[in-house]
Amino acid sequence: MQTPWEYRYAHRTSRMGSSVIRELLKLTEQPDIISFGGGLPAPEVFPVEKIKEACNTVLEQQGALALQYSTTEGYLPLREMIARHNARFSVEIAPENILITSGSQQALDFIGRLFINRGDHVVVESPTYLGALQAWNAYGAEYVSVPCDEHGMIVNKLEEALRVGPKFIYILPNFQNPSGATLSLERRKKLVELADKYGVPIVEDDPYGQLRYEGEHIPSVVQLDSRFRGPNGGTYSGNVIYLSTFSKLLAPGIRLAWVVAPQQVIRKLVMAKQAADLHTATFNQIVAYEVAKGGFLDEHVKVIRATYKERRDVMLETMAEVFPSEARWTHPKGGMFLWGILPVGMDAAEVLKVAIEKKVAFVPGFAFHANGGGENTMRLNFSYARPEVIQEGVTRLGLTLKEMLSKNGK
Amino acid sequence: MQTPWEYRYAHRTSRMGSSVIRELLKLTEQPDIISFGGGLPAPEVFPVEKIKEACNTVLEQQGALALQYSTTEGYLPLREMIARHNARFSVEIAPENILITSGSQQALDFIGRLFINRGDHVVVESPTYLGALQAWNAYGAEYVSVPCDEHGMIVNKLEEALRVGPKFIYILPNFQNPSGATLSLERRKKLVELADKYGVPIVEDDPYGQLRYEGEHIPSVVQLDSRFRGPNGGTYSGNVIYLSTFSKLLAPGIRLAWVVAPQQVIRKLVMAKQAADLHTATFNQIVAYEVAKGGFLDEHVKVIRATYKERRDVMLETMAEVFPSEARWTHPKGGMFLWGILPVGMDAAEVLKVAIEKKVAFVPGFAFHANGGGENTMRLNFSYARPEVIQEGVTRLGLTLKEMLSKNGK
Numbered sequence: 001m002q003t004p005w006e007y008r009y010a011h012r013t014s015r016m017g018s019s020v021i022r023e024l025l026k027l028t029e030q031p032d033i034i035s036f037g038g039g040l041p042a043p044e045v046f047p048v049e050k051i052k053e054a055c056n057t058v059l060e061q062q063g064a065l066a067l068q069y070s071t072t073e074g075y076l077p078l079r080e081m082i083a084r085h086n087a088r089f090s091v092e093i094a095p096e097n098i099l100i101t102s103g104s105q106q107a108l109d110f111i112g113r114l115f116i117n118r119g120d121h122v123v124v125e126s127p128t129y130l131g132a133l134q135a136w137n138a139y140g141a142e143y144v145s146v147p148c149d150e151h152g153m154i155v156n157k158l159e160e161a162l163r164v165g166p167k168f169i170y171i172l173p174n175f176q177n178p179s180g181a182t183l184s185l186e187r188r189k190k191l192v193e194l195a196d197k198y199g200v201p202i203v204e205d206d207p208y209g210q211l212r213y214e215g216e217h218i219p220s221v222v223q224l225d226s227r228f229r230g231p232n233g234g235t236y237s238g239n240v241i242y243l244s245t246f247s248k249l250l251a252p253g254i255r256l257a258w259v260v261a262p263q264q265v266i267r268k269l270v271m272a273k274q275a276a277d278l279h280t281a282t283f284n285q286i287v288a289y290e291v292a293k294g295g296f297l298d299e300h301v302k303v304i305r306a307t308y309k310e311r312r313d314v315m316l317e318t319m320a321e322v323f324p325s326e327a328r329w330t331h332p333k334g335g336m337f338l339w340g341i342l343p344v345g346m347d348a349a350e351v352l353k354v355a356i357e358k359k360v361a362f363v364p365g366f367a368f369h370a371n372g373g374g375e376n377t378m379r380l381n382f383s384y385a386r387p388e389v390i391q392e393g394v395t396r397l398g399l400t401l402k403e404m405l406s407k408n409g410k
Numbered sequence: 411m412q413t414p415w416e417y418r419y420a421h422r423t424s425r426m427g428s429s430v431i432r433e434l435l436k437l438t439e440q441p442d443i444i445s446f447g448g449g450l451p452a453p454e455v456f457p458v459e460k461i462k463e464a465c466n467t468v469l470e471q472q473g474a475l476a477l478q479y480s481t482t483e484g485y486l487p488l489r490e491m492i493a494r495h496n497a498r499f500s501v502e503i504a505p506e507n508i509l510i511t512s513g514s515q516q517a518l519d520f521i522g523r524l525f526i527n528r529g530d531h532v533v534v535e536s537p538t539y540l541g542a543l544q545a546w547n548a549y550g551a552e553y554v555s556v557p558c559d560e561h562g563m564i565v566n567k568l569e570e571a572l573r574v575g576p577k578f579i580y581i582l583p584n585f586q587n588p589s590g591a592t593l594s595l596e597r598r599k600k601l602v603e604l605a606d607k608y609g610v611p612i613v614e615d616d617p618y619g620q621l622r623y624e625g626e627h628i629p630s631v632v633q634l635d636s637r638f639r640g641p642n643g644g645t646y647s648g649n650v651i652y653l654s655t656f657s658k659l660l661a662p663g664i665r666l667a668w669v670v671a672p673q674q675v676i677r678k679l680v681m682a683k684q685a686a687d688l689h690t691a692t693f694n695q696i697v698a699y700e701v702a703k704g705g706f707l708d709e710h711v712k713v714i715r716a717t718y719k720e721r722r723d724v725m726l727e728t729m730a731e732v733f734p735s736e737a738r739w740t741h742p743k744g745g746m747f748l749w750g751i752l753p754v755g756m757d758a759a760e761v762l763k764v765a766i767e768k769k770v771a772f773v774p775g776f777a778f779h780a781n782g783g784g785e786n787t788m789r790l791n792f793s794y795a796r797p798e799v800i801q802e803g804v805t806r807l808g809l810t811l812k813e814m815l816s817k818n819g820k
Contacts, residue, residue: 001609003649008577009525010525010530011527013681013682016681040478046478048469048473048474052465059461059465060462063462064453066663067662067663069662101687102512102665105685116420135686199411199414201413201418252477253477253693254691254694255688265415268423271426274544276545277515277519279665280665281665283664
């Protein structure tokens with residue numbers, strides 16, 4: 001007889017679903033659609049030649065090492081390099097504070113595995129990163145949403161949320177996915193203090209920190225927490241778990257990211273990773289180290305910044321020209337996304353349906369809200385499409401919005 | 411104040427521990443110790459040059475694709491190739507029956523995530539693969555152990571275990587890790603029938619199936635299940651979830667494996683993977699495809715077989731010469747491990763302590779028993795060390811055993 005698989009699945013699978021975005025994006029896979037829906041880096045900035053050289057060097061000089069099983073913690077020279085990099089931002093971190101993961105999504109999964117009992121609360125921004133919700137839903141997380149404005153999480157509202165007794169606070173302070181907002185320095189300091197006051201850890205997700213196109217770099221939350229706690233003898237033992245990634249600095253197709261956390265948390269994460277996939281691909285780690293070790297990424301990030309700044313500017317300029325006056329949008333100082341806000345009552349999911357007919361797509365903002373809301377918002381990606389394509393796509397979108405508004409108005 | 415992290419961890423972490431083996435192996439990391447403890451492939455057989463060529467070709471011809479995000483299911487040409495490969499063994503499989511994972515350990519983790527509620531029972535062999543226990547402990551699995559002999563799981567004992575109402579049966583039928591035993595054809599057929607009779611799925615873990623050094627290939631359980639169910643129109647919809655890996659055919663450092671399962675199970679596994687790490691490294695998948703597509707692995711497997719066969723033979727011959735007559739051991743027909751059985755009452759963990767003083771190491775067999783037992787057993791790996799090193803190590807081990815036996819005898 002046929003196996004009735006659906007009755008075999010564990011309870012946690014009831015909250016595992018394919019992401020709304022993925023389903024929507026399937027509609028946009030026709031080649032003539034201009035999609036601002038994804039979150040892909042521009043393939044034009046991948047340092048293909050540099051990676052090729054590194055592959056050759058690594059395989060010629062240490063092929064046996066690079067192709068063998070390796071430690072769960074990650075390739076030591078790579079972790080040492082990341083620790084040195086953090087030292088530039090005056091965060092004292094030892095290699096023992098670092099775990100290499102197969103992309104930041106894996107770090108989010110492990111954090112869920114480590115901390116979330118079914119029904120535990122997590123404080124998130126509203127809107128927040130969808131991948132984090134997906135990772136933690138499987139562990140039975142509930143969410144307390146804190147509203148945001150153009151300077152990120154409204155920290156005055158955070159204290160209320162902290163009194164719920166959450167397991168941790170999740171925050172994406174730089175050029176947030178999806179909103180593009182950046183948490184101000186004042187608010188970061190207040191965040192560190194409030195988290196300390198209530199004894200609630202912070203998970204800081206920082207994939208885009210180095211992709212700033214204007215204004216001054218703001219210290220990361222882990223850096224402010226480190227400063228708040230004073231000298232620590234070269235290892236980090238504070239209240240923040242910090243995530244970053246090579247996906248946006250080098251390439252996402254090699255799946256390479258890292259976690260910075262107190263040593264005791266890293267030790268637990270290592271156990272999680274051991275059971276989950278043994279270790280991140282040895283070859284990819286050594287190749288990334290080979291590419292980055294001479295300071296190459298510093299130079300390369302300048303190329304990425306110039307490319308994405310141009311694309312962001314083209315998107316903003318075109319929006320100013322063609323979007324209806326009723327729409328507003330954010331002006332992100334970096335990253336890969338901006339956030340459109342339509343008049344209240346206008347449903348971005350309905351807009352998407354009409355937009356797809358006009359061969360342009362985006363992600364409706366409701367998908368990024370853990371507890372509902374945001375029906376009149378939309379996320380637009382500006383890193384992937386070339387400038388002339390952005391111009392054309394935004395023009396189509398502007399027309400769509402104007403037509404729908406004038407119809408609704410009648 | 412310091413964050414008291416230990417009070418923040420979720421309940422499931424109480425059963426997450428570093429593996430006993432890892433802790434033991436730390437003792438053996440001194441460079442002058444000959445260790446049969448690990449489970450590493452011989453680096454001498456890594457096709458370094460071939461992988462280098464493939465990296466160059468892939469980056470030159472499709473760098474933008476190989477370095478970009480990709481689908482969770484895995485690179486389609488790679489899945490098609492695996493489906494064709496299975497067709498050679500007369501299992502009808504469509505690419506939709508296949509998910510690419512970051513090593514088989516990840517597949518084990520996802521299977522736990524998908525099926526195991528806290529307290530659910532899993533039928534395992536005794537002894538069984540330790541990595542599976544590690545993966546499923548975090549989900550709260552309990553185990554029903556079925557005893558094994560030199561022909562694998564004693565299937566007559568399986569029926570009792572099935573009446574417990576387990577979620578699935580886990581079996582490693584070829585050259586099992588740790589015991590080296592191979593499940594006979596008769597028992598495989600009986601296993602398929604019993605699983606069908608009780609409606610309990612089978613998870614077949616087959617990392618070593620192609621590494622046979624003597625005797626005839628025995629059809630896999632998924633193949634027998636497929637035959638049992640009759641023609642299926644080109645897709646697999648039976649009762650088995652089958653795992654295999656490129657770790658032993660190509661190299662473990664690229665972390666590449668696959669799952670074969672009914673489409674509805676694959677769809678659920680895809681959701682699990684999406685939340686866990688988005689997808690397996692695009693670059694690694696395309697490189698492996700490039701290496702394997704011309705039938706290279708068929709040739710390469712012959713090299714691996716010849717290398718490991720020699721090492722196995724040297725280990726067996728040396729054991730016959732130097733081991734005390736009280737000890738017995740298996741004669742594996744393939745794979746990477748053999749299993750030593752000491753006189754009852756002799757504790758292999760105690761033997762290990764003395765062995766380490768004599769600069770030789772192995773893994774005590776108790777670690778592989780889900781419900782205790784096996785204190786007088788030991789796992790020896792023969793794939794990693796060179797023949798002359800195997801000879802020296804086994805000689806040291808034989809001396810250790812003889813000394814301990816003669817002491818105990820007095």
